[in-house]
Amino acid sequence: MRNQQATQLLFELSKPGRRGAKLPASDVPARSLSDLLPAEHAAAFPPPLPELAEPDVVRHFTNLSTKNMSVDTHFYPLGSCTMKYNSKRNERIAALPGLANLHPYQSEDSLQGLLQLLYELQGMLCEISGLDAASLQPAAGAHGELTALMVAAAYFRDRAQQTGEPRRTKVLTPDSSHGTNPASAAVAGFEAVTVRSTPDGFVDLADLRAKLDRQTAVFMITNPNTLGLFDRQVREIAHLVHEQGGLLYLDGANMNAILGVARPGDFGADMMHFNPHKTFSGPHGGGGPGAGPITVRAMLEPYLPSPVVTKVGDRYRLAFDRPKSIGRVRSFFGNTGVLVRAYCYLRTHGPDGLRRVSEQAVLNANYLLAKVKDRLSVPHGDRCMHEFVASAAKIKAQRGISAMDIAKRLLDYGFHAPTVYFPLTVKEAMMIEPTETEGKETLDAFADALVRILDESPETLHDAPHTTPISRPDEVRAARTPVVRWSPSA
Amino acid sequence: MPYTFNTPDDERAMLSAIGVDSIDRLFDGIPRDMWLSRPLDLPPAMGELELTAHLSELAARNSPAGDKVCFLGGGSYDHFVPAAVDQLAGRGEFYTSYTPYQPEVSQGNLQAMFEYQTLIAQLTGMDVSNASLYDGGSAVVEAAMMAMSATGRRGKIVVLGSVHPEYREILDTYLLPLDAEVVTIDAPQGAADAAAVASAIDDRTACAIVQQPNFFGCYEAVDEIGRAAHAAGALFVVSVDPISLGLLRRPGDYGADIVVAEGQSLGTPLLYGGPYLGIMACREAFVRRMPGRIAGETVDRHGRRCWVLTLQTREQHIRREKATSNICTSQGLFALRAAIYLSLMGPQGLREVAELCLRKTRYAAERLANVDGLSLAFDRPTFKEFVVRAEGGNVESLLATAADDGFHAGVPLGRWYPQLKDCFLVAVTEKRTRDEIDHLATSLGSHSRTLATSHA
Ligand SMILES: Cc1ncc(COP(=O)(O)O)c(C=O)c1O
Numbered sequence: 017m018r019n020q021q022a023t024q025l026l027f028e029l030s031k032p033g034r035r036g037a038k039l040p041a042s043d044v045p046a047r048s049l050s051d052l053l054p055a056e057h058a059a060a061f062p063p064p065l066p067e068l069a070e071p072d073v074v075r076h077f078t079n080l081s082t083k084n085m086s087v088d089t090h091f092y093p094l095g096s097c098t099m100k101y102n103s104k105r106n107e108r109i110a111a112l113p114g115l116a117n118l119h120p121y122q123s124e125d126s127l128q129g130l131l132q133l134l135y136e137l138q139g140m141l142c143e144i145s146g147l148d149a150a151s152l153q154p155a156a157g158a159h160g161e162l163t164a165l166m167v168a169a170a171y172f173r174d175r176a177q178q179t180g181e182p183r184r185t186k187v188l189t190p191d192s193s194h195g196t197n198p199a200s201a202a203v204a205g206f207e208a209v210t211v212r213s214t215p216d217g218f219v220d221l222a223d224l225r226a227k228l229d230r231q232t233a234v235f236m237i238t239n240p241n242t243l244g245l246f247d248r249q250v251r252e253i254a255h256l257v258h259e260q261g262g263l264l265y266l267d268g269a270n271m272n273a274i275l276g277v278a279r280p281g282d283f284g285a286d287m288m289h290f291n292p293h294k295t296f297s298g299p300h301g302g303g304g305p306g307a308g309p310i311t312v313r314a315m316l317e318p319y320l321p322s323p324v325v326t327k328v329g330d331r332y333r334l335a336f337d338r339p340k341s342i343g344r345v346r347s348f349f350g351n352t353g354v355l356v357r358a359y360c361y362l363r364t365h366g367p368d369g370l371r372r373v374s375e376q377a378v379l380n381a382n383y384l385l386a387k388v389k390d391r392l393s394v395p396h397g398d399r400c401m402h403e404f405v406a407s408a409a410k411i412k413a414q415r416g417i418s419a420m421d422i423a424k425r426l427l428d429y430g431f432h433a434p435t436v437y438f439p440l441t442v443k444e445a446m447m448i449e450p451t452e453t454e455g456k457e458t459l460d461a462f463a464d465a466l467v468r469i470l471d472e473s474p475e476t477l478h479d480a481p482h483t484t485p486i487s488r489p490d491e492v493r494a495a496r497t498p499v500v501r502w503s504p505s506a
Numbered sequence: 507m508p509y510t511f512n513t514p515d516d517e518r519a520m521l522s523a524i525g526v527d528s529i530d531r532l533f534d535g536i537p538r539d540m541w542l543s544r545p546l547d548l549p550p551a552m553g554e555l556e557l558t559a560h561l562s563e564l565a566a567r568n569s570p571a572g573d574k575v576c577f578l579g580g581g582s583y584d585h586f587v588p589a590a591v592d593q594l595a596g597r598g599e600f601y602t603s604y605t606p607y608q609p610e611v612s613q614g615n616l617q618a619m620f621e622y623q624t625l626i627a628q629l630t631g632m633d634v635s636n637a638s639l640y641d642g643g644s645a646v647v648e649a650a651m652m653a654m655s656a657t658g659r660r661g662k663i664v665v666l667g668s669v670h671p672e673y674r675e676i677l678d679t680y681l682l683p684l685d686a687e688v689v690t691i692d693a694p695q696g697a698a699d700a701a702a703v704a705s706a707i708d709d710r711t712a713c714a715i716v717q718q719p720n721f722f723g724c725y726e727a728v729d730e731i732g733r734a735a736h737a738a739g740a741l742f743v744v745s746v747d748p749i750s751l752g753l754l755r756r757p758g759d760y761g762a763d764i765v766v767a768e769g770q771s772l773g774t775p776l777l778y779g780g781p782y783l784g785i786m787a788c789r790e791a792f793v794r795r796m797p798g799r800i801a802g803e804t805v806d807r808h809g810r811r812c813w814v815l816t817l818q819t820r821e822q823h824i825r826r827e828k829a830t831s832n833i834c835t836s837q838g839l840f841a842l843r844a845a846i847y848l849s850l851m852g853p854q855g856l857r858e859v860a861e862l863c864l865r866k867t868r869y870a871a872e873r874l875a876n877v878d879g880l881s882l883a884f885d886r887p888t889f890k891e892f893v894v895r896a897e898g899g900n901v902e903s904l905l906a907t908a909a910d911d912g913f914h915a916g917v918p919l920g921r922w923y924p925q926l927k928d929c930f931l932v933a934v935t936e937k938r939t940r941d942e943i944d945h946l947a948t949s950l951g952s953h954s955r956t957l958a959t960s961h962a
Pocket of ligand 1: 097156157194196197242267269270291306307308833
């Protein structure tokens with residue numbers, strides 16, 4: 017049934033002279049092009065793009081789409097990514113011309129409805145996080161991390177000027193943290209220092225104490241952490257960090273577990289980012305868009321990027337005149353379209369609904385954990401928050417079946433694979449996050465598939481997947497001799 | 507919650523399988539004294555009907571392009587988006603999937619990424635492209651950091667003052683705290699003096715950054731600046747308007763090492779500034795220093811051609827603090843939109859879009875230049891934008907009165923360029939008609955006269 021046009025590339029389908037779009041004739045007085053365009057800047061010929069008719073393009077991309085798994089088509093328990101259902105209502109709303117067709121340099125007068133939405137969103141994020149001020153500018157979670165670290169750097173530069181304390185050069189991250197944490201620290205100019213976890217998966221306080229000093233700017237914690245566990249020491253950690261004059265950053269990728277239950281600001285965090293594309297159901301778009309709004313304590317507010325949305329009387333304004341601001345991390349306002357959907361999500365759920373999101377996310381994860389733990393070891397205990405990390409290490413030692421094998425075989429059963437080999441602290445890790453937008457039957461079916469897979473022959477698993485559009489690709493070859501664009505063959 | 511998946515019976519069965527008697531017990535991992543002891547202080551839940559009404563009401567208090575004729579530009583443009591772009595990119599299989607970590611069930615996204623990369627390489631004349639960055643602004647600073655690491659020169663970059671002022675602000679935000687010097691060469695007459703740029707580039711300079719056409723719509727002397735950068739061992743970074751490449755020489759043809767762009771023009775609506783698309787392409791030599799995802803071709807176990815995420819040792823999930831960048835989620839959906847847009851346009855279509863922009867822009871510039879009280883700020887050819895000076899200088903009120911006549915007439919420049927505080931930037935895309943341009947001229951004409959008189 018598969019269509020040829022999906023396996024061929026656009027460039028192979030191209031035929032000289034085909035057209036996919038008809039533009040209107042010019043309605044202004046005719047002039048010769050050479051009058052309008054300086055010869056030294058003019059191209060000799062148009063760019064060598066493929067030539068296709070609209071039906072070619074439609075058939076091509078439609079067929080391509082059928083080669084993807086997605087939330088709309090499959091259970092997608094990709095840990096840490098919170099692949100929850102993305103409500104269609106938000107799509108229709110976000111596409112309203114009064115929201116989608118706004119230019120970033122329109123006057124504030126012509127944007128009062130949108131600015132109100134964004135202003136209220138800032139407030140809601142502050143309330144959910146227990147912090148005081150927000151910036152909606154960062155374009156993704158990692159961008160939020162980086163922005164907050166720049167805010168921290170600016171704050172400490174000011175403090176150094178006032179108190180003469182030496183420069184703070186280090187950012188500490190746990191070994192179980194997401195790769196973006198240390199990478200963001202490096203981009204912001206800090207030395208990234210790794211703090212060990214204890215065997216039961218929490219921050220090793222002794223190691224933290226040993227590495228914390230007056231050069232430490234920030235400790236970045238993910239809580240619940242990437243094992244799906246809430247680190248109960250977080251207040252003590254905050255105390256230790258604050259004692260050294262440092263700041264506690266919370267990676268908010270896992271907020272789906274604690275909405276309305278506990279607030280980072282209340283348990284000691286000074287700043288955090290949200291991933292609205294995860295927690296607040298922004299469609300992931302095959303790798304973005306996301307957004308990475310941050311919230312911070314009041315003393316950090318002056319350093320947030322500009323502009324922020326303010327309210328003066330009953331008018332909403334963009335505040336640019338903020339002399340201590342770090343400046344800009346992105347052009348224009350930010351990923352507004354994602355923020356509009358986040359606002360819709362929050363207004364749809366309300367306070368009780370949000371808490372129920374977390375309750376159901378945690379219920380689903382614990383139920384799945386209970387169903388699989390007798391067959392697949394879950395090294396960090398019988399309880400979890402919104403996700404858990406299983407390990408195939410034992411099975412690998414006994415029968416040669418790896419986490420990758422299991423993940424690939426799940427695809428044959430019609431499930432997207434969990435996140436594998438992350439966090440790096442667990443061998444043969446499989447990070448499973450069902451989210452709250454799944455029911456018991458789906459979880460039962462997934463658990464059954466997992467259990468059945470564990471009984472299959474190792475050969476079947478090594479060769480899996482068997483039913484997908486392609487079998488396992490040769491990744492080594494791809495990296496050794498990179499072919500990252502099509503070229504006409506000689 | 508708007509959905510109920512687990513019925514009360516399900517919940518009971520699930521709790522009993524877990525071995526607890528209430529959902530609250532599942533939160534025992536969080537010490538009680540950290541629990542929020544009250545409901546969140548948020549507005550109450552709304553159903554779809556109320557939500558739609560509420561958002562429609564908020565939307566009605568904005569004036570979108572379409573309600574007012576949009577002559578705004580400055581990096582975000584009111585171009586036409588063919589229906590097929592929305593229809594195809596809106597398919598749930600693209601729309602609700604994520605980064606293709608499992609290539610066997612992501613060939614749709616991976617092949618589209620590979621096609622996008624090829625299209626961008628063809629468009630820019632560069633060897634390779636990544637699969638997207640956040641936006642055109644942060645792409646510039648990523649290029650600067652890439653140049654710093656490629657040249658080993660971390661102390662200095664040179665940037666033209668005619669590069670989008672917000673892109674330059676981003677450069678400052680990222681680089682100044684790292685003690686790097688960002689040397690800005692002004693463009694007082696609408697474009698920079700190439701000799702001045704050349705003399706600012708030295709053997710400490712990581713790169714020279716040029717925007718072509720620049721923020722004012724004018725052309726820079728890219729050949730000379732590129733040569734000067736290379737003579738000093740610096741990289742040549744060019745930020746382009748992708749639509750302009752339907753007509754203009756490609757940066758790869760005049761020596762660019764890294765090309766970046768805001769990809770919004772390629773099939774994405776205005777969206778109040780985002781989500782958009784950061785484009786980055788470079789010469790082959792730098793591919794391993796490039797930030798962001800890259801799709802590569804390979805074969806599966808049966809020898810079938812297929813695609814995977816490749817060169818991942820550049821990336822944060824493998825290299826952590828040693829990664830080329832911290833980027834993870836980027837703008838996959840907008841790369842897809844750009845790929846669909848470019849496939850529909852093809853070489854001829856893109857050329858025609860560019861040509862319409864060019865012709866209408868010149869017509870509009872000449873019409874506005876003939877309006878009493880208005881003049882062109884720079885005596886230079888431009889592509890799809892131009893700068894208008896308002897005698898009397900009251901740009902804000904002039905634009906406000908034009909808004910009353912139904913125009914988003916221009917972007918005031920004083921916020922970024924104090925010497926241009928009596929100026930505004932006008933953009934004309936293929937969507938604007940002669941009628942709209944004529945009416946804009948009439949509107950500005952009547953008001954600039956009144957304003958000039960009231961100032962006299
Ligand atoms: C724990 C954690 N932190 C940070 C990030 C980075 O977020 P983003 O991909 O939006 O940049 C992610 C997601 O990828 C994550 O799972």
